[in-house]
Amino acid sequence: MIDRRLAEDVLYAFSVEPKHDRQTLENYLLRYPELAEELIDLSHELRLVAELGESEVPTDAPVTATAEAAERRPENLFNDFKGATFAALANSLNIPRSILVAFRDRLVVPASIPVRFLNRLSNAIGASVDAVRAYLEQPPTVAAALSFKADQKPSVPDQVTFSELVRNTPLTESQEAELRQDLSGDDRN
Amino acid sequence: MAEPLRKKKLEGGSIYQRPPNVEASLDALLLLPIDQFVQRCAITSRGDPKYVPSECLLHVLRQVARLNNGDHFEALFGFLRQRILKALPPVERFAPGDRRASESAAAADIRDAVLAQFDQMLCRDRLDYEEHLDFFEVRFDMAIAKARSTARRKVKRDADRDAPLYLNDESNEHTREVEAAFVRLQSDPVYEFEESDYRKRLLAAIDLLPDDQRRVIELQLQDIPIDSCDPDTVTMVKVLGCAEKTVRNRRDRAHATLRKLLSREGESR
Numbered sequence: 001m002i003d004r005r006l007a008e009d010v011l012y013a014f015s016v017e018p019k020h021d022r023q024t025l026e027n028y029l030l031r032y033p034e035l036a037e038e039l040i041d042l043s044h045e046l047r048l049v050a051e052l053g054e055s056e057v058p059t060d061a062p063v064t065a066t067a068e069a070a071e072r073r074p075e076n077l078f079n080d081f082k083g084a085t086f087a088a089l090a091n092s093l094n095i096p097r098s099i100l101v102a103f104r105d106r107l108v109v110p111a112s113i114p115v116r117f118l119n120r121l122s123n124a125i126g127a128s129v130d131a132v133r134a135y136l137e138q139p140p141t142v143a144a145a146l147s148f149k150a151d152q153k154p155s156v157p158d159q160v161t162f163s164e165l166v167r168n169t170p171l172t173e174s175q176e177a178e179l180r181q182d183l184s185g186d187d188r189n
Numbered sequence: 190m191a192e193p194l195r196k197k198k199l200e201g202g203s204i205y206q207r208p209p210n211v212e213a214s215l216d217a218l219l220l221l222p223i224d225q226f227v228q229r230c231a232i233t234s235r236g237d238p239k240y241v242p243s244e245c246l247l248h249v250l251r252q253v254a255r256l257n258n259g260d261h262f263e264a265l266f267g268f269l270r271q272r273i274l275k276a277l278p279p280v281e282r283f284a285p286g287d288r289r290a291s292e293s294a295a296a297a298d299i300r301d302a303v304l305a306q307f308d309q310m311l312c313r314d315r316l317d318y319e320e321h322l323d324f325f326e327v328r329f330d331m332a333i334a335k336a337r338s339t340a341r342r343k344v345k346r347d348a349d350r351d352a353p354l355y356l357n358d359e360s361n362e363h364t365r366e367v368e369a370a371f372v373r374l375q376s377d378p379v380y381e382f383e384e385s386d387y388r389k390r391l392l393a394a395i396d397l398l399p400d401d402q403r404r405v406i407e408l409q410l411q412d413i414p415i416d417s418c419d420p421d422t423v424t425m426v427k428v429l430g431c432a433e434k435t436v437r438n439r440r441d442r443a444h445a446t447l448r449k450l451l452s453r454e455g456e457s458r
């Protein structure tokens with residue numbers, strides 16, 4: 001039986017390793033086979049931290065800190081659109097969900113968005129065009145670019161233009177027609 | 190320069206060092222009057238240039254605790270507590286469907302256990318020197334993940350989350366489909382936008398699996414093979430100490446459950 005104090009040392013040592021890839025895990029598993037389960041569980045926890053990032057608001061943070069944070073961060077226009085309502089919003093705009101996700105995560109260059117589409121989006125969300133524009137002009141959501149097995153800390157993703165996004169997304173005929181109309185009334189791209 | 194750490198590495202016996210960026214931040218922060226330092230610890234946004242890294246906050250807290258400076262200790266301890274809560278992974282945000290009340294209760298127990306463990310370490314550190322806290326000055330968030338992992342084992346939430354997620358239909362088709370999803374996650378740029386969202390949901394769903402299935406999936410994500418003829422290769426069979434068939438069954442059950450969780454999520458969207 002491995003001494004509990006040593007086990008703690010091993011698990012902490014694993015947690016602060018610069019990388020948590022296959023090689024690092026294998027090294028620890030080979031050296032400390034008695035701790036296999038704990039090492040695998042820890043590997044999963046480390047993945048969660050690396051991939052999901054930290055909570056936006058601490059669970060029992062003082063009210064002041066929460067209020068401050070809310071003040072700094074403009075309202076998330078997509079707060080009311082989750083799950084089924086998110087899908088319904090995409091349907092009402094006649095676009096695939098993946099395109100709407102790109103807008104939600106602010107992965108689209110704001111200046112490349114046709115006015116017709118911007119109007120359609122604001123109407124569907126029930127916000128002013130200015131509010132939608134202000135939302136989209138904030139930096140992209142970092143978490144959106146995480147690679148499933150990233151070795152390095154994820155960086156802010158590159159944005160794409162509206163036309164690139166449309167080009168690279170599989171569309172139904174009717175979606176394509178709708179988006180082509182958005183693009184044709186506009187010479188931004 | 191900040192006082193060096195004391196914890197020795199298991200291999201080679203050299204002493205742990207803070208990463209260069211943490212040392213550089215500490216050098217600058219230690220020049221500040223303590224009042225100003227405390228004020229800056231109130232900044233919660235990591236993007237803010239004046240944000241104090243948690244590694245540095247903990248370092249100063251340990252110093253202040255030893256000097257018995259009550260007021261500053263209280264303030265810094267409050268900020269550190271917030272950092273700990275923030276560092277716990279927000280799986281709930283991405284968990285498919287609704288988590289049951291027992292899940293939330295377990296999450297609260299885990300959180301409390303992590304905080305209690307941290308309090309104990311700080312107490313010991315005040316009296317003597319708690320070397321385990323050195324790890325938190327090296328990579329705070331990852332050391333918190335270790336504390337959480339240990340707490341989670343203590344809380345043992347398996348019993349009440351096992352059965353309802355179980356799927357009886359275990360056709361190979363399901364397995365292939367989820368396997369294809371794993372591959373697509375890494376390779377297909379067309380799905381990039383939707384994938385990032387899907388990936389987080391997949392991770393959250395993995396977190397809901399029973400322990401034995403979750404371990405197989407974690408090893409699969411690390412590319413560790415189920416079995417091998419080469420006696421030196423690390424395999425799931427060796428690491429988990431069970432038969433190849435058992436590993437495959439666990440993997441298939443896990444894939445079926447994940448598929449069910451994620452497709453249920455898809456239907457509700």
